[in-house]
Amino acid sequence: MDINKIREQFPILNRKIKGKDMIYLDNTATSQTPMPVVDAITDMYTQTKANVHRGVSTISQEATDMQEATRRRVAQWINASSEQEIIFTRGTTEAINLVASSFGNLLENGDEIILTTMEHHANIVPWQLLGQRKRIILRIVPINEVGELNLNAYRSLFNERTKLVAVCHVSNVLGTVNPIKDIIDFAHSNSVPVLVDGAQAIPHIKVDVRDLDADFYAFSAHKMYGPTGIGILYGKKRWLEMMPPYQGGGEMIANVSFDNTTFAELPFKFEAGTPDFVGIAALNKAIDFIEEIGYDNIAAHEHALLTYTTERMLKIPGMKIFGTSENKSAVISFLIGNEHHYDIGMLLDTLGIEVRTGHHCAQPLMRSLGIEGTVRASFAVYNTFEEADKFIAAVERVAAMLK
Numbered sequence: 001m002d003i004n005k006i007r008e009q010f011p012i013l014n015r016k017i018k019g020k021d022m023i024y025l026d027n028t029a030t031s032q033t034p035m036p037v038v039d040a041i042t043d044m045y046t047q048t049k050a051n052v053h054r055g056v057s058t059i060s061q062e063a064t065d066m067q068e069a070t071r072r073r074v075a076q077w078i079n080a081s082s083e084q085e086i087i088f089t090r091g092t093t094e095a096i097n098l099v100a101s102s103f104g105n106l107l108e109n110g111d112e113i114i115l116t117t118m119e120h121h122a123n124i125v126p127w128q129l130l131g132q133r134k135r136i137i138l139r140i141v142p143i144n145e146v147g148e149l150n151l152n153a154y155r156s157l158f159n160e161r162t163k164l165v166a167v168c169h170v171s172n173v174l175g176t177v178n179p180i181k182d183i184i185d186f187a188h189s190n191s192v193p194v195l196v197d198g199a200q201a202i203p204h205i206k207v208d209v210r211d212l213d214a215d216f217y218a219f220s221a222h223k224m225y226g227p228t229g230i231g232i233l234y235g236k237k238r239w240l241e242m243m244p245p246y247q248g249g250g251e252m253i254a255n256v257s258f259d260n261t262t263f264a265e266l267p268f269k270f271e272a273g274t275p276d277f278v279g280i281a282a283l284n285k286a287i288d289f290i291e292e293i294g295y296d297n298i299a300a301h302e303h304a305l306l307t308y309t310t311e312r313m314l315k316i317p318g319m320k321i322f323g324t325s326e327n328k329s330a331v332i333s334f335l336i337g338n339e340h341h342y343d344i345g346m347l348l349d350t351l352g353i354e355v356r357t358g359h360h361c362a363q364p365l366m367r368s369l370g371i372e373g374t375v376r377a378s379f380a381v382y383n384t385f386e387e388a389d390k391f392i393a394a395v396e397r398v399a400a401m402l403k
């Protein structure tokens with residue numbers, strides 16, 4: 001794997017922050033976008049912009065073909081049984097809201113949903129909103145001291161009212177890679193379906209939805225080198241067919257009259273209005289980017305960066321890293337002594353290091369850790385050991401400054 005060749009595809013990596021070389025370590029929030037994806041967006045805006053699924057014009061048919069080529073590609077890539085199981089949304093957040101709203105319609109007062117302590121707000125609040133419409137009880141799986149789910153507790157939460165498990169594949173704060181297949185197997189042995197929030201898994205781990213036997217799998221394009229504003233909801237056809245539409249409008253209907261409206265076939269039943277067809281077309285190039293490098297190479301490189309950086313950081317006095325599971329993706333959440341995460345992040349920024357600080361949209365997790373926030377550095381395939389060295393030196397400097 002030639003990192004320099006990879007980096008050449010990302011002009012943004014050459015920019016400066018406050019006069020210093022930028023070191024971008026906020027890949028968990030969003031990854032950067034390689035030129036083939038940017039070029040695909042420009043090409044479509046300059047050559048093929050026409051609304052999709054709108055009749056016989058050549059340009060509309062071309063645009064439609066480009067959008068639908070990505071749908072087929074995604075289906076193949078995650079090994080869905082059919083492209084009808086791939087729904088385009090605005091992001092992971094909208095994908096989960098879709099399930100909460102639509103699958104939620106099938107639930108009854110008193111039904112229970114199992115979540116975990118390490119969920120992003122995107123996989124908490126939609127279920128709470130559903131709980132305002134119906135009396136839904138949320139059961140929460142706790143974590144242990146290294147930031148892994150307590151699977152005994154998980155198994156003990158099931159009862160005859162359990163109707164869904166909604167769990168992240170990888171934690172955006174702790175980096176923990178959850179044993180998602182075991183989690184799904186156990187839920188299925190209780191006839192309970194599982195929604196997997198795959199936002200932090202898909203950039204790093206090969207996902208095979210049929211091997212996992214996930215009922216729903218949600219992710220965002222912008223975290224996997226793709227464009228912003230696009231998410232994917234994979235859903236098993238048998239659930240999607242049972243579920244009512246999420247939003248109403250154009251494209252999702254078969255026939256409309258003021259007396260009676262019938263709905264389109266899957267996946268269009270869940271895609272009201274004009275989608276971001278430009279971004280969807282360009283998403284194909286992000287999958288090319290990942291496949292050309294290969295998940296094995298991505299994972300090996302990121303894991304080496306994680307191990308290298310973690311070992312050195314732990315030598316810094318007062319360093320505390322949150323999330324130390326053996327099976328961990330390249331996310332390092334940390335604090336130094338009693339310093340505020342915000343101060344550490346501000347000082348790192350003056351050195352060109354772009355990290356995220358705060359609660360990372362996981363306030364219940366922060367509460368369980370007894371903290372308000374962390375500083376979080378997260379790696380992507382284009383990050384280098386030289387950048388890791390500069391980051392570590394910067395953290396050492398900031399630690400010394402704050403002493």
Ligand code: 7TS
Nearest residue numbers: 028029091092093120122172197199220
């Ligand atoms: N689920 C997880 C596990 C996430 O990490 C995120 C975003 C989302 C859902 C929501 O994704 P969206 O694309 O719909 O916004 N996580 C982060 C983060 O860690 N920092 O900024 C966004």
